[in-house]
Amino acid sequence: MRSLSVQWKITLMAGVGILLTVFVLTGLSFYFSSQNQQLVSEQTFTSLRNQSEALVKIQSERQAIYVQQYMDEATYRAEMLAQSVLFLKFNAEENYTNSAELRGSINELLRRSVNNFPNIYSAFVVFEPNALDGEDNNYHDASYVGANSIGRFAPYWSKPLNQEAVQRVFTEEQIENTSLNAAGRAANNIFSCSALSQNTCVMNPTFSSEESGRHLISSITTPLIVDGKSIGIMGIDIKLNTLQPVINDVDNNLFNGVGNVSLLSNDGTIVAWDQGENRLGDRYTPQDGLPEMLPSWLSQGDDFIGWSDSQRTLLAYTPVMLGNTTWGITVQLPAEQVLEEAIALDSAIQAQRSASSNIQIIASVMIGGFGILVVLFAASRLVAPIKQVVESLKEIASGEGDLTQRITVTQQDEVGELAIWFNRFLDKLQDTIGQVVVTVEEVSKTAGEAAHVASNTRDGSESQFKEVDMVATASEEMTQTSAQVVGHTETAVYAAKEADSAAQEGQQVIQLSAGLMASLVNRMDSAVPIAKELESNSENINEILKVIEGISEQTNLLALNAAIEAARAGDQGRGFAVVADEVRLLASRTKDSVGQIHTVIDDLQQGTRSVVGAIEEGNQLAGDTAEQVSKAVESLSQITESVGAIQAMNEQIMRAAEEQQAVSGEVNRNVSNIRELSEGILTHAESSADIGQRLTEISERQKALASQFKV
Numbered sequence: 001m002r003s004l005s006v007q008w009k010i011t012l013m014a015g016v017g018i019l020l021t022v023f024v025l026t027g028l029s030f031y032f033s034s035q036n037q038q039l040v041s042e043q044t045f046t047s048l049r050n051q052s053e054a055l056v057k058i059q060s061e062r063q064a065i066y067v068q069q070y071m072d073e074a075t076y077r078a079e080m081l082a083q084s085v086l087f088l089k090f091n092a093e094e095n096y097t098n099s100a101e102l103r104g105s106i107n108e109l110l111r112r113s114v115n116n117f118p119n120i121y122s123a124f125v126v127f128e129p130n131a132l133d134g135e136d137n138n139y140h141d142a143s144y145v146g147a148n149s150i151g152r153f154a155p156y157w158s159k160p161l162n163q164e165a166v167q168r169v170f171t172e173e174q175i176e177n178t179s180l181n182a183a184g185r186a187a188n189n190i191f192s193c194s195a196l197s198q199n200t201c202v203m204n205p206t207f208s209s210e211e212s213g214r215h216l217i218s219s220i221t222t223p224l225i226v227d228g229k230s231i232g233i234m235g236i237d238i239k240l241n242t243l244q245p246v247i248n249d250v251d252n253n254l255f256n257g258v259g260n261v262s263l264l265s266n267d268g269t270i271v272a273w274d275q276g277e278n279r280l281g282d283r284y285t286p287q288d289g290l291p292e293m294l295p296s297w298l299s300q301g302d303d304f305i306g307w308s309d310s311q312r313t314l315l316a317y318t319p320v321m322l323g324n325t326t327w328g329i330t331v332q333l334p335a336e337q338v339l340e341e342a343i344a345l346d347s348a349i350q351a352q353r354s355a356s357s358n359i360q361i362i363a364s365v366m367i368g369g370f371g372i373l374v375v376l377f378a379a380s381r382l383v384a385p386i387k388q389v390v391e392s393l394k395e396i397a398s399g400e401g402d403l404t405q406r407i408t409v410t411q412q413d414e415v416g417e418l419a420i421w422f423n424r425f426l427d428k429l430q431d432t433i434g435q436v437v438v439t440v441e442e443v444s445k446t447a448g449e450a451a452h453v454a455s456n457t458r459d460g461s462e463s464q465f466k467e468v469d470m471v472a473t474a475s476e477e478m479t480q481t482s483a484q485v486v487g488h489t490e491t492a493v494y495a496a497k498e499a500d501s502a503a504q505e506g507q508q509v510i511q512l513s514a515g516l517m518a519s520l521v522n523r524m525d526s527a528v529p530i531a532k533e534l535e536s537n538s539e540n541i542n543e544i545l546k547v548i549e550g551i552s553e554q555t556n557l558l559a560l561n562a563a564i565e566a567a568r569a570g571d572q573g574r575g576f577a578v579v580a581d582e583v584r585l586l587a588s589r590t591k592d593s594v595g596q597i598h599t600v601i602d603d604l605q606q607g608t609r610s611v612v613g614a615i616e617e618g619n620q621l622a623g624d625t626a627e628q629v630s631k632a633v634e635s636l637s638q639i640t641e642s643v644g645a646i647q648a649m650n651e652q653i654m655r656a657a658e659e660q661q662a663v664s665g666e667v668n669r670n671v672s673n674i675r676e677l678s679e680g681i682l683t684h685a686e687s688s689a690d691i692g693q694r695l696t697e698i699s700e701r702q703k704a705l706a707s708q709f710k711v
Helices: 008-094 101-117 172-176 189-199 241-253 294-300 339-396 415-705
Strands: 118-127 155-158 166-169 216-226 229-239 258-264 272-275 304-307 315-324 324-335
Touching: 008 101, 008 216, 008 229, 008 241, 008 304, 008 315, 008 324, 101 118, 101 155, 118 216, 155 415, 189 216, 189 229, 189 294, 241 272, 241 324, 294 315, 294 324, 324 415
Parallel strands: none
Antiparallel strands: 118 155, 118 229, 155 166, 216 229, 258 272, 258 324, 304 315, 315 324
């Protein structure tokens, strides 16, 4: 870069600036174009997503309402038929209508309902045994009036394709069959659900078994309740094929039928499906392509609208509440069709941006090349006058220092101004060089004198440095001695603290011993009255024993008198004599026992007296010991105070030693600083001598240089 000419430097720098500007502007254009496309794409996709979700939700909710209304109408019809059956039963009871006429009336009601309502495939009633009229025993196997083998009223009316309604009867095996079917429910759930719950029940869809045409039907049953008790059920089977157009209508109204719309019962049975009727009545499988979350949707009964985890499918679920169960409408739409307009718009914007980018790149290259050519031409025009000045300077420089030459000024721009000021510079330089020639002689003389002074200064600085070095060594030794004193003082302070701590611990131990000894004296004092009381009680026992001994002697005398009286009585008093002997023997044994107790009591009294004496003696010794412990506590207190005073004195000594060490360190640092300064002065003195020598040499060279200029 330094070897290039000014023209090429200007061209290169301006060209780089132009190219950078073009590249930056082009890059910013690309960036903002990309940001705009991304913003438009995001806003478009978001708007279409929201609109699609709203559209799908509205369509599915609208059809869910239609399905619910259709099923609610059928439920209402079943409940009305149930009320009609109960009215016929009540009317027959009030008017004493015979049972055959009642059963015929109900059969006629069912037949007319099946024939007159096209959406009702069949109607049936099942009463509990004898719950209708109490005359089931009179109608065994009377199917003509809707009775089965045990006479229970259980008619079933159905209408084959384009024919009149026909009747059959539910058998007891069908009504009482509790075995589980494929759905895990009891086979007789159609009869037991409403009877047990006393509510309307909607059964899962199934196919009719008529040979003339299979229909997908759903049974709706409602209980027959009298006085709060269920006496039977009323049910109808409604055709579900009318719901297939509803699902097809939803599919056709959503993006031209590209989605997947289905109506499912609570157990997952396909009620209606836009993919065709071949799977109606079957349970859905993962191969059907229905959402993975469908089981939780059916079980929870909450609506859902959102996108799949892969964001490739729009999913919607709308529950349909039907009595004791919940059905649901599911909608699946591929994102490619839902967002087709957004994708097309994004592709168009991308193509337009790509074309614009190519045009911008071509324009940028052309503008950059043209700018570089303009800069190259302008640089050559700007550099031409400078080249003329350079040629003039070459002539001056090649004239062996001739400062009398001047540049001829031919233009009034910056280059002309440069020539004018350069001529003025030569004028000033010519005068300055003349003065330099005169000054060089004086500098040469002064340099010699400075060299001599610097040599003398260096010798003096060497002597000063040696003396300061000795002082620094002595100061360092004094500092080390102070550090040792501080260390010994710290050891003494630590030992004093340990002694003070030990004395305090000993004082605490003796104080504790004094307390325990005082407790012992108190215990001994309290034991003396107890022992004396024991001695007194022993005396009382002796008195009692004396009384007992007197009683035994009296008893002995009485027994002796009784024996004498018995002897006088002869044979008649022989038994009394035996008793008197026994009493005398017992009195004798009592006297002996009292004597033994006397001996034990005497020993006890003697022991008690010994205990009392020992307690009194121990009490005296404990008191003396307590006095000695108190004196020991006072002595340890004095020792603690003395150790504390020693510790305080050691701390004062340690602080004084630390201060001395700090002062010694400060002196040592000051001496070190003086030594360093002396060493620096010596170095500067040596440098001054060298500088003086070089100054002499430089003055000689200045003479030689000044002689080269012509002034």
